[in-house]
């Protein structure tokens with residue numbers, strides 16, 4: 001019985017492993033077989049880099065509630081637009097639709113007057129950079145980590161981008177400067193330093209539109225000031241959209257969109273919205289009372 005049971009158990013184990021492998025392969029297959037979003041006939045190049053959301057409505061697949069409802073906004077070129085609002089309001093979804101991770105069911109998204117559905121994917125990718133909150137740094141030199149944004153960039157161009165993103169000083173302090181391997185210092189980079197490396201990548205890539213997901217974690221004052229200065233550099237020449245959590249960014253924004261439940265509730269500058277004494281003013285007062293300043297976090 002024992003002699004019989006052992007091969008049986010082994011067989012059952014193998015069968016389970018094969019099931020798991022098949023399930024995993026099925027998932028990979030499903031991912032790979034996702035059809036690319038259809039592209040409309042090209043209608044030309046954007047004349048400028050203002051971004052327009054026109055009556056956009058969007059629901060995630062399988063979701064009954066729309067995440068964005070008749071969402072309209074003009075995001076000015078050479079300007080900083082801060083998206084603020086409670087968790088789940090739809091801020092990240094606005095960014096995802098602009099990158100065409102999905103298409104809205106109704107409405108249009110335009111860059112410089114051109115519907116993004118008619119832009120070839122590689123063109124859209126060249127027009128939009130994303131600075132993520134959780135920056136992924138791979139185990140190579142700091143130089144290589146910044147250069148990945150534009151592999152043909154020279155060392156001088158990488159350094160110029162790092163200076164513009166207020167990274168140069170802390171990189172120089174590392175044991176081997178730009179040649180320091182991330183794996184050797186891993187945890188020693190603060191959240192603010194990692195975010196600035198990501199901003200350096202965006203500056204090097206030089207896309208005219210940048211989406212920045214600001215860190216929700218508190219930064220120390222020095223990092224806060226440096227990240228703000230890096231954002232200011234981006235804004236000088238670009239359309240910048242920040243999913244904002246920090247008062248310093250929000251107060252300096254050219255435009256704040258207060259989003260709740262997939263709609264724009266209020267639009268204006270910080271002082272205008274405070275004077276309106278509406279939703280933004282209430283959020284701001286509540287956050288002022290909280291020790292850690294997070295709008296919508």
Ligand code: ATP
Nearest residue numbers: 060061063067086087088089090091092093094296
């Ligand atoms: P946070 O500040 O917490 O990041 P947010 O304002 O960025 O929130 P979104 O991430 O845009 O909000 O999400 C808006 C709504 O859409 C939420 O209710 C969320 O649960 C839902 N949602 C987000 N991603 C998906 C998805 N892939 N599938 C289904 N629903 C989703």
